[in-house]
Amino acid sequence: MRKQERFKHLIEYFTSNFPEPKTELAYTNAYELIVAVVLSAQCTDKRVNMVTPALLEQYPTPEHLATATPEEIFPFIKSISYPxxxxxxxxxxxxxxxxxxxxxxxxxxxxxxKLPGVGRKTANVxxxxxxxxxxxAVDTHxxxxxxxxxxxxxxxHTAREVENQLMKNIPEDLVPKAHHWLILHGRYICVARRPKCEECPLxxxxxxxxxHYPNLPDDPENKL
Incomplete structure (x- = not known):
């Protein structure tokens, strides 16, 4: 199957079944989200959402965070990876x-x-x-x-190369949604160690x- 056909099927499936995907990080404004995304590097959204309420209560605005030292911030995020x-x-x-x-x-x-802790992936998010x-945003998922x-x-071989190929084949207006489609699919179905092909609609x-299953018909109703 040609790559263009795969993108066509992907977009058709997700626009029909998940038309409004959302990030699983909890936030109410841009400042709260960027704090959460910085914390989420190599850490689960679930864990980040457990940490951010107390952190943001203490530092609810950039002005508050600007007065804090790393030593003062550390106790709020010590359960996060690389605190x-x-x-x-x-x-x-x-x-x-x-x-x-x-x-x-x-x-x-x-x-x-230009912000500390913000690489291209975080900036794209x-x-x-x-x-x-x-x-x-190309994360591991x-x-x-x-x-x-x-x-x-x-x-x-790199996140940037994958990003460039995705951007060439996904309509601009769908890119923000496609980012979530791919993340959530990787998080819950196409997992790293053993993808749940028996549950996958793709x-x-x-x-x-x-x-891996070449003898099965190329049929959307197929399940293992």
Whole structure:
């Protein structure tokens, strides 16, 4: 099956079945989301959502966070992965927002990446979720699912290469939704160790499934 056909089937399925996907991180504004996304690196959204209420109660605005030291932030996030580094990132994030961006979360990927703890993936999340821009955040789930289904080629070895291939084949207005479609599919169905192909509705156009179960008909009703 050609790559373009896979994208067509993917978009048709998710627009029909999950037309309004949302991030699972809890937030009410751009500042709260960027704090949560910084904390979510190599950590589950569930764990982040357990930590952020107390943290944001103590530091509800960039101005409050800008006054905090990493040592003061650490107790709030000590159950998060890499808490020492993330405490430093958050302290720097607050100061940078106040000093350089008038306490506002910037709306471009370029400016977002100037913030401590914010790489391209995090910047794309904020641009997509908050500002509804056509930005594709490629985390481990998106990378894995894209390669398995066949949305990205085998020689796409980096997140940026996968991002570029996805952006070429997904309509701009659907990119913010597609980001969530791929993340959630990877989180709950196309998991890392043993993908749940028996539950997956995408097997009829999935490259991984077709290679591992070549004797089954190419039929959307197929289940293991």
């Amino acid at each position: 020492n580094n993330k405490a430093k990132h958050l302290a720097g994030l607050g100061k940078k927002l106040v000093e350089d961006f008038n306490s506002e979360v910037p709306d471009t990927v370029e400016d977002l990446q 904020i641009a997509s979720v908050i500002y509804n821009q056509p930005a594709m 998106v990378f894995r699912v894209s390669k398995r289904i066949g949305l990205a080629t085998k020689n796409a 097997t009829f156009f999935c490259d991984f499934y077709q290679k």
